[in-house]
Amino acid sequence: MRAAPPSPLAARTTPLSRFLGIALDALRTGAEERGGPLPAGGPAAVTARVRDTLGAVLPETGWGPEEALRTLVHLVAAGAADPAHPLCAAHLHTPPLAVAAAADLAATALNPSMDSWDQAPAASALEAEVTAALAAEVFPSAARPDALVTTGGTEANQLALLLARERHGPALTTLTGAHTHHSVRRAAWLLGLPEPVTLPTPHGVLDPEAVARALAGLDGPVLLAATAGTTDEGLIDPLPELADVCAAHGAELHVDAAYGGPLLLSGTHRHLLDGLDRARTVSLDLHKLGWQPAAAGLLAVRDPADLAALAHTAAYLNAGDDTEAGLPDLLGRSLRTTRRPDILKAAVTLRALGRTGLGALTDLCMERAQDLADLVEKAPGLELRARPALTTVLFRPTGAEDARVAAIRRTLLTEGRAVLGRARADGRLWLKATLLNPHTTPDDLAQLISLVELAEGGTDR
Template sequence: MTPPTRTLPARTDPQPPLLAGSRAGLADVLARLDGAVDAAAKARRPLGPLPAGTPTEVLAAAAHALGPAELPAEGLGADAALGLLATVLVEHGIDLSHPRAAAHLQPPALSVAVAADVLASAGNASLDTYDSGPSALAVERWLIGALTGLAGLGERADGVLTPGGSLSNLMGLLLARDAAAHRRGIDARDQGVAALPGPVVFCSELAHFSTHRACAALGLGEAAVHPVPVDDRRRMRPDALRAALGALGPDRTPVAVVATAGTTDFGSVDPLPQIAEIAAGHGMWTHVDAAYGFGALFSDRLADRLAGLELADSITLDLHKIGWQPAAAGVLLVSDTTAFTALDRQVAYLNPVDDSEAGYDGLLGRSLQTTRRPDAVKAAATLLTYGRAGLGRMVDTCHDLARHAERRIQAEPELELVAPAELTTVLFRHRTADPAAADAFNAALRRHLLETGTALIGRTEAATDGPGTPKRVCLKFTLLNPTATTDDIDALVDAVLDAGRTCARLIKEDDAA
């Protein structure tokens, strides 16, 4: 694919900069957005969710459109620059609103959230100090109150916005680590984790990989992670957790158990009440990674799947998954605000003691970040716009679509259902005459869909014959578009079937050659 020739627009006359926080600046933002939208409307949008072509071709075309990778001596002007970028993003990017975009926990963003995010960016507030953005502080505190209430946490609960689930898990385990050290009379801040003997973190064998990375980053080491087997519904087995705890010697320190509420591939939810009870019996922190599954609480139909969430010491959730927010909109909730004590810092140029005592304080002591943008604004706008019922209808729609996909896959002889729809994901495989070639075939089928730009579906590996059996390459629908229909799902399945026939024909032709 030869990249089209693009002539960059002529530079407009330089204008004095307009600052977005002013009244005139806000008006300019809206005018610039109008121009960028016009440019995007004129761009050649791909027919599918992705542009057709190999990664090399698509990236080369985008780079060509942008021009030489060098800082221009003189700028193009705002309209030309935004028009260029809008065109590149549309012509060479992803369209998550397309009904055949179904690969990742990456939803199309709600327009009200995007609009609110523009307002938040225009103000450029920060959450570390009062004088960096008092209204932004108020919005985040409102949002945290709404989310702790939804989770069923008590009056002492608290929370903070984060860059995403991985960082929320890191922070949750940091608080757990310091709590474990405190129980042993160790000051982790001064003495370091080397003073904590034999730390162990338990999690499901299907837990998100960020648990391992968090343990590495916190100095516990990935070897501290003890995977616990799952049952046939892909949930952590409480009996196996009890046995693992019982086998620990006196030289080991149980730091935390990480329960998962919504595994990435299956949407399965660990038995939270039993896990919390076991953890409490051993004086151990319970962290629930509900990055995916927390959004089920919006739905009357699905909320009871998260029963026991209120027993957690800390909870990860991502509103840029089930919540339809532009990333990032991660959150860490804690059952007791004093858990954040380990993060407290007094810095002379930010939050001196006398200012804090007078009420001029921010949220520096709840985060690993200092400057922190007001991501709560877009989420608050969404909750205020739709309420629990409106968001619950979106959740139920996506769950219904997943159940329809499940039934359609079961009805197709060429397809094999691997895991049913617990939340909004469905795992399956395309059958092959030669089982030994099935993994390569399914991987090639997905790449064919990507290269043609026809559909965007996920890929993973799963034990297709139950726990403990070998993992095989699987295909995955992640359905987070609340405007999609069952007809769209049928078209998505048809695209998979067509791709399978094309791949089979190409393999035959290669064999014949």
């Protein structure tokens, strides 16, 4: 039986620390109930559990903040695909660092809005310092590089195309590869740009000679969108050669490094990004190999003058006399108005772990990918697509039809045993493991292989 209706003020007067304890306990009990990387039963079973638990979405009388928080956090945790579980390895989705999650909670509690200085004095100053420092990692030889905070690689790519359009006009042609992230094509559509010219990438990366031939046949301004860490295979385009081709043909270079960009902090693997600093703009994403809670994206620019195109005035946010008096103008730092201080969690992480700490986490994930590739090569019934370039491993049962590969993945999902992605390469469907959890062990990887072999043996042929 429901208790007496709580006071509407209870949620406001109860200390945050008490709610935090309830939420953490519900996260724990939800994960215990789940017992694996994702809930068993598939979409219908998950939806039924949500509806049964939720009942009325907007009840006439509330249940009270403690019950609501405990019940629904437990529900979502029990029904989560948990990136902290070592067998949840499908997507570019990382387990956030605890210190970053705590910083994100602080940002939520303070609730500053990054659209005017008087709403976020310290946060805006922190953002300016941290973005400048991260941009300098991308463009170490540039005089004053800068970066904008975005919701991720999609928004960063859209901004890159917008800035290029403002430099060159609506006749700008975007040249991409078949492997390029879908957000580039979508951005061209949103911005009214011509349909991108897409080159085939039979080997997974752009061919500089093919790019040169394409540029020779194009009139007007061209932006080449290259990739440092493709979504399907984690491959890196030959950036130095592409930069040379762009320079020879007067084209501009944008690099989507949402996946691979954080390798800049790895002393061991930084060389894989040689040539990145020759781009005009670079997309980064710290909620991938940066272990931040989403969202944590950046667009780094070599020349801060390019950002002038984003200037916008609203008298209630950046009045001219306020700006002249020294109040920072934040409206030109994003296409969004209200936005969270997402830089806080990144700043805390950078301070806590430093370059060597973050680089070590990246190196661990790179090592685990090589370990998984070794296991696949040793398994008599499995085929490896190629040795991993970053942390993505494609593999499949030897000789399997695509339908069988897809069925294996869905079987593991439905049973709640493992979360693997899917990717198409060389005309075939592959299982995809994206290893972004530094706590994953070789034993976890061996278990993943065993689960695939077991599912393959039990899948209808």
